[in-house]
Amino acid sequence: MPELPEVETIRRGLQRKIKNKQIKDIVINVDKIVKKPYLEEFITKIKGKKIKEIDRRGKYIIIHLDSRNKLIVHLGMTGLLIYPYNENSEEITEGKIKAKHNHLVFTFTDDTQLVFNDVRRFGKIFLVSNIDEVGSIAKLGIEPLEDYFTEEVFIQVLNKKKNSKIKSFLMKQEFITGLGNIYANEVLYRSNIHPLRPVFSLNKKEIKNLYQQIKLVLGEAVKLRGSTVADEAYRDTDGEKGKFAKNLQIYARKGEPCIKCGHSIEVVRIESRSSFICPQCQKL
Ligand SMILES: [Zn+2]
Numbered sequence: 001m002p003e004l005p006e007v008e009t010i011r012r013g014l015q016r017k018i019k020n021k022q023i024k025d026i027v028i029n030v031d032k033i034v035k036k037p038y039l040e041e042f043i044t045k046i047k048g049k050k051i052k053e054i055d056r057r058g059k060y061i062i063i064h065l066d067s068r069n070k071l072i073v074h075l076g077m078t079g080l081l082i083y084p085y086n087e088n089s090e091e092i093t094e095g096k097i098k099a100k101h102n103h104l105v106f107t108f109t110d111d112t113q114l115v116f117n118d119v120r121r122f123g124k125i126f127l128v129s130n131i132d133e134v135g136s137i138a139k140l141g142i143e144p145l146e147d148y149f150t151e152e153v154f155i156q157v158l159n160k161k162k163n164s165k166i167k168s169f170l171m172k173q174e175f176i177t178g179l180g181n182i183y184a185n186e187v188l189y190r191s192n193i194h195p196l197r198p199v200f201s202l203n204k205k206e207i208k209n210l211y212q213q214i215k216l217v218l219g220e221a222v223k224l225r226g227s228t229v230a231d232e233a234y235r236d237t238d239g240e241k242g243k244f245a246k247n248l249q250i251y252a253r254k255g256e257p258c259i260k261c262g263h264s265i266e267v268v269r270i271e272s273r274s275s276f277i278c279p280q281c282q283k284l
Pocket residue numbers: 258259260261262263278279280281282
């Protein structure tokens with residue numbers, strides 16, 4: 001699933017490429033992707049509108065239209081926004097993007113196209129006048145790459161859920177938003193913290209380390225345009241892979257030696273997700 005670095009990369013790509021474009025037409029091939037409002041209203045309210053700014057909140061992309069309505073996109077597990085979409089797109093993505101998964105196609109007045117492609121079909125699109133109309137956005141917590149996310153703020157948020165296990169805490173979007181399975185694994189390993197440690201058991205030094213690693217790992221991953229891991233699902237708006245996967249030190253490295261101590265990396269299931277750990281560096 002795209003996490004903060006991947007969604008931010010897509011946001012930046014859209015901001016650079018589709019800002020000020022006017023939507024001429026929209027074709028919806030899979031109705032269920034549009035969650036709000038009804039299809040007819042969705043189409044009427046979008047046709048002819050211009051794209052203003054493109055923002056992000058957590059893992060949501062927020063496209064501001066000149067009507068003051070906002071088009072909100074959640075990429076789900078495998079959603080992609082490809083621009084400009086054309087006959088070369090399938091080739092660029094080594095066949096990963098197939099036209100049969102183009103669920104939504106925007107055509108702009110310059111006849112270029114933006115496509116929402118989603119193999120697994122968990123993606124969602126909303127058109128709203130106020131972003132808080134999308135319930136899950138209203139509940140989102142802190143943006144970890146914003147300046148207001150200080151170590152002090154991190155401690156305050158940790159105190160809200162002291163009995164939680166640290167990995168599930170990091171992945172809950174209502175506290176800190178943007179971390180999913182890949183980056184939660186990564187920041188915990190780099191801070192030498194076992195994913196099942198309760199929040200209250202973390203000492204000052206561990207909290208400081210974890211705070212710094214969240215900023216560092218997410219920041220570096222954004223710079224390298226996100227992670228395209230083994231499932232190959234993630235692509236940026238050009239259809240290109242992210243380049244951070246090779247820098248992942250623990251995620252999907254089962255059986256490889258830990259770069260800190262040499263012990264073999266193990267995988268444990270936590271809340272039905274794979275957690276990669278070094279049992280020597282991350283003790284319970
Ligand atoms: Zn180790």
